[in-house]
Amino acid sequence: MESKKFLLQEREIPQAWYNIIPDMASKPLPLIHPATKQPLTAEDLYPIFSKAASQQELNTTDRWIEIPGEVREMYRIWRPTPLVRATGLEKLLDTPAHIYFKNESVSPVGSHKLNSAIAQAYYCKQEGVTNITTETGAGQWGAALSLAAKHFGLELAVYMVKISFNQKPYRRSIMQTYGAEVISSPSMSTKAGRKIITNQPNYQGSLGTAISEAVELAMSTPNCKYVLGSVLNHVALHQTVIGLEAEKQMEMAGEYPDVVVACFGGGSNFSGLAFPFLRHKLNGDHAATRFVAAEPASCPKLTRGIFQYDFGDEAGYTPLIPMFTLGHNFQPANIHAGGLRYHGGGAIISQLKHDNLIEAVDIQQLDSFKAATIFARSEGIIPAPESSHAIAATINEALKCKVAGESKTILFNLSGHGLIDMTAYDRYFANDLANHEVTAQEIAQSTKDLEKIL
Numbered sequence: 373m374e375s376k377k378f379l380l381q382e383r384e385i386p387q388a389w390y391n392i393i394p395d396m397a398s399k400p401l402p403l404i405h406p407a408t409k410q411p412l413t414a415e416d417l418y419p420i421f422s423k424a425a426s427q428q429e430l431n432t433t434d435r436w437i438e439i440p441g442e443v444r445e446m447y448r449i450w451r452p453t454p455l456v457r458a459t460g461l462e463k464l465l466d467t468p469a470h471i472y473f474k475n476e477s478v479s480p481v482g483s484h485k486l487n488s489a490i491a492q493a494y495y496c497k498q499e500g501v502t503n504i505t506t507e508t509g510a511g512q513w514g515a516a517l518s519l520a521a522k523h524f525g526l527e528l529a530v531y532m533v534k535i536s537f538n539q540k541p542y543r544r545s546i547m548q549t550y551g552a553e554v555i556s557s558p559s560m561s562t563k564a565g566r567k568i569i570t571n572q573p574n575y576q577g578s579l580g581t582a583i584s585e586a587v588e589l590a591m592s593t594p595n596c597k598y599v600l601g602s603v604l605n606h607v608a609l610h611q612t613v614i615g616l617e618a619e620k621q622m623e624m625a626g627e628y629p630d631v632v633v634a635c636f637g638g639g640s641n642f643s644g645l646a647f648p649f650l651r652h653k654l655n656g657d658h659a660a661t662r663f664v665a666a667e668p669a670s671c672p673k674l675t676r677g678i679f680q681y682d683f684g685d686e687a688g689y690t691p692l693i694p695m696f697t698l699g700h701n702f703q704p705a706n707i708h709a710g711g712l713r714y715h716g717g718g719a720i721i722s723q724l725k726h727d728n729l730i731e732a733v734d735i736q737q738l739d740s741f742k743a744a745t746i747f748a749r750s751e752g753i754i755p756a757p758e759s760s761h762a763i764a765a766t767i768n769e770a771l772k773c774k775v776a777g778e779s780k781t782i783l784f785n786l787s788g789h790g791l792i793d794m795t796a797y798d799r800y801f802a803n804d805l806a807n808h809e810v811t812a813q814e815i816a817q818s819t820k821d822l823e824k825i826l
């Protein structure tokens with residue numbers, strides 16, 4: 373393991389986040405108010421989100437948005453993160469490709485999620501909010517927000533998808549260590565939860581259901597806001613620190629990526645790494661660079677979903693979002709990459725996909741664990757099951773280079789480490805994991821009732 377690191381100084385932590393919308397010739401479609409069917413205003417979002425997040429969500433004009441001093445100060449705990457040339461992996465694959473990864477697993481909670489958690493908690497605190505709620509799948513987002521809430525003195529209630537609540541007890545302990553309250557979802561504490569438990573007593577939960585519960589609690593509790601960990605434009609915005617740093621680090625390495633890869637749940641880490649590079653393509657430079665989102669074959673919204681307005685949650689409390697979706701009632705298989713079990717992609721991503729500016733591939737669960745093992749043995753880091761999808765897609769690209777005898781530069785995002793996911797690895801080594809194929813009928817069924825707005 374002789375991989376080479378490219379490190380930035382603390383003062384090189386970006387001063388501003390990058391908003392891609394001003395650079396998009398074909399803009400994302402507006403979010404729509406479910407009752408009036410009119411494009412949403414920031415005021416419509418104020419009952420749910422902080423004002424700052426609501427305004428960032430609808431900002432289509434400011435390319436750069438300043439990162440508040442207190443947020444940058446918190447970023448200094450672990451940022452800038454390293455960029456690594458994965459020479460160990462290159463050797464093992466015997467590929468002429470140059471493989472780089474941005475290591476977001478070095479954050480105190482082990483994933484990229486903290487980049488947005490800190491920003492959102494900061495804005496809530498600034499606006500006098502005392503309580504916040506959220507959902508979490510595998511527990512990465514909940515863990516990040518628990519740390520951020522504690523730092524800014526906010527009380528946090530986290531609805532954790534039931535399957536992960538039981539499968540990943542240590543993420544629950546992490547949240548509790550930081551002082552958050554963790555509730556298994558679906559729960560009996562909300563209308564949305566009670567309804568689904570009544571209909572399906574053994575339902576193992578989904579991100580869509582957990583979002584409904586958290587939004588409901590925020591709407592029915594005074595001085596309480598809801599905070600979302602992915603999908604929305606402002607979350608993608610906060611994550612662009614990843615790509616802005618990586619851009620400088622690739623310059624230090626003297627290369628520019630031909631292929632940029634990240635795994636895809638709701639799109640936050642993909643957007644974070646990709647958008648700063650994509651901005652050059654949108655402005656006519658580096659036109660050949662490809663952007664590849666790696667999603668699980670069991671939850672294939674970008675590769676097999678439909679482009680239509682849909683709710684972000686299962687009960688239908690959120691605005692209608694223009695998205696590639698499998699339908700907000702789609703129930704993904706219980707794969708171990710809990711953070712990728714979400715039915716849709718965000719508005720920006722979906723437009724970019726629609727316009728063929730980005731690509732998507734689907735990865736089978738067993739291939740993701742095989743890739744994870746190859747990576748751990750050649751680079752020394754045990755990746756999160758989510759990140760392993762990006763690694764599998766990267767390995768596929770690198771092997772294509774080998775067959776073609778072509779040297780390409782591939783950059784992927786290591787969105788998190790897997791040290792708290794070893795139960796999943798245990799099951800992989802015990803041959804106790806399976807691939808899950810979604811049938812065309814299932815997708816037709818879960819998307820058939822979507823309102824046809826497009």
Ligand SMILES: *Cc1c(COP(=O)(O)O)cnc(C)c1O
Nearest residue numbers: 512602637638639640641711788
């Ligand atoms: C949450 C999570 C993801 C998926 O979410 P995105 O919003 O698509 O980035 C990926 N990797 C890790 C480690 C996560 O925690």
